[in-house]
Amino acid sequence: MNLILTKERLSEQVYRMRVRTPLIAAERQPGQFVILQLDTEFGERIPLTIVDSDVDEGSITLIFQVVGRTTHQLAGMEAGEKIANLVGPLGQPSEIHNFGRVVCVGGGIGVAPLYSIAKALRQAGNELVVVIGARSKELVILEHEMRALAGELIICTDDGSMGRKDLVTAPLKELCEAAPKPDRVVAIGPPIMMKACVETTRPFGVPTVVSLNTIMIDGTGMCGGCRVTVGGQTRFVCVDGPEFDGHQVDFEQMMARLGSYRAQERIAAEGCNLHDEALRKGLKE
């Protein structure tokens, strides 16, 4: 169990792994995640979205970005090794219907969790527009997979090395302005990006779902560490989420809580956070 079947590097800091775990593969639904731990005595428990699963093979696909200690250690593992602890599938499955026209916006590593949802939405008959944002060409992931699902794929990079030189909110705004406007938006990425997206769609009244990546421990509703305020109420991301109505989420608070341990975390965060910076600048403009 929990045997790593394959490992590939998708970009400088992003890896894809297929892991054997038949029960999770069989039960999992789009939008759900696992929690893994690499050392039973002292390791940290970290949540990762189940990007895809193969029931026949009994495997799930994980895509992760190296941001700190545990993801760094995981990236150092090879096919044939085992993940000590893996529990799931956790969280509420995504709401999947035929909504009509759905815009899926993914920023940085957020494209990975977005993929599982986009795939299900497509299978449910939705027409998809996918917007992928990244710092530069090298950091764009799942381009081909997304292209296979989407009627239209828009890529934005901060440095213009691929697609448009823009933040994801620019095409999102255009899509909202055009007729017919989208029936639904799903935005997953760094909190600051999700915040910018919900602010973009709010004036248009387009329902916007976000998937929150709070800090978690148990992932079963026991600790409350993952709590966020949604619509003025405290909700637990691991059991009530991870997806919520983005227009109701208190992102400021969520970002503060996500940064709770920044000083204590060893390896300086890369990738996502730099992307954050760019977006933060973008927001100010």
Next chain:
Amino acid sequence: MSGRPPEELLAAARAEWARLEELPRPLKPRERLAIPPQDMPSQDPLERAGNMREVALGYYAEQARVEAERCLQCKNAPCVRGCPVRIDIPEFIAAIAEGRMAAAIEIIKRTSLLPAICGRVCPQESQCQAECTVGRSLKSVEKAVAIGRLERYAADWDREQGEAQIPETGPPTGRKVAVVGSGPAGLTVAADVRRAGHEVVLFEAFHKAGGVLVYGIPEFRLPKAIVRAELDTLQRMGVELRTNFLVGRTRKLADLLEKDGFDAVFVGSGAGLPKFLNIEGENLVGVYSANEYLTRSNLMKAYDRGHAVTPIHRAQRVAVLGGGNVAMDAARTALRLGASEVHLIYRRTEAEMPARVEEVAHAKEEGVIFHLLQNAKRILGENLKVTAMECLRYELGEPDASGRRRPVEIPGSEFIMPMDVVIVAIGNESNPLIARTTPGLEVDRYGRIITDEQGQTSLPRVFAGGDIVLGAATVILAMGEGRRAAAAINRLLAAGDA
């Protein structure tokens, strides 16, 4: 809790034992009542607040025998009525007094499966010891025979004899039982059902088994090696342990029965849903549920800075809200993580505190500052981080439904204390996951699974017990429920109609 150094306690016990040996046997009740109660040796308060090692060190052999001599061997044994699992208290105490330790532990184990644990964590003063004739005669529960300490002594003696004896298991029956949750309720069911020869799989959501015994109650109160030993015994009896398995998600409860060939299921999933106060500032950075704080420290070993990866705030000023065992554990953990001041804030008075008397005393000795008849009104922050807490003073009003005088706030009594961390320890509700994912499983309005006396739920072949049925309760009650449910499961499987 005298705080006398262990060597002094030992010397006193030796002298007392020598004196008792001179007296003609049997001792007269008057003579027994004159024997001084034996205090528990404990680590020095200042020293222990800086380490995670167990605080209460356990009786010396001499102390155990002296304490055992205090028991009057009452015919009606009121103490037994106070014990939820009805341990034959006078009999095991008599065995200790006579130095027959193997007999003592054998008597205890007839009814209790986890004596080393219950002897440490039972709220004895409100259970067995509350009824003790000696305590009554001396007009103080604190002077009752120290039943819990003696129980612990016998259990520790047993463990120190080396490899535990593996209880016999009956011939294989071909029947299979799933136990959900590895807290005291689940551990008990697993043992009792396995003994009847049925196959048992114990499912646990966490990566380690033991429930609250490992993630909640800290090392300094219940060494994890003790829980580990119980689990080892279970596994050596042939119980299969499957960690990282969340029933309701990894597999639905109904699937265990319908697809996976289990003949019965016991749900002992505990009360793991932390309550919050719903006050302003509760989601600021630096506000924890006690569950999170204790899990980070105990299960994830965040206290072990050299090894653990999971972080925890090492705050200077910590406030803990609540007055139960959970609150005491959180407060004392905060001290051990290096806080310079730990404030415990409780709405009622010390008499109403649900925590064990010994834990309250230990917390005070270690320097936890008690604020009674006070409550948090809101938590203040800057940049979304905790900086202070506003409290309100209370006075006692009329008795409420529970008979306790209700605390009433004093208008205008607000005051502010600077804080870096606030830990909310006001109780737990039932985790709804299993109920939500199991159609037909009836729960009450608090989400507790409804069962009959035998632990039978609204669904055939599904039993439940422990905190998920009782609401947040105690280890011994969870164990007692487990025993009853296991007996019912064994009857059901023996009848062959499952």
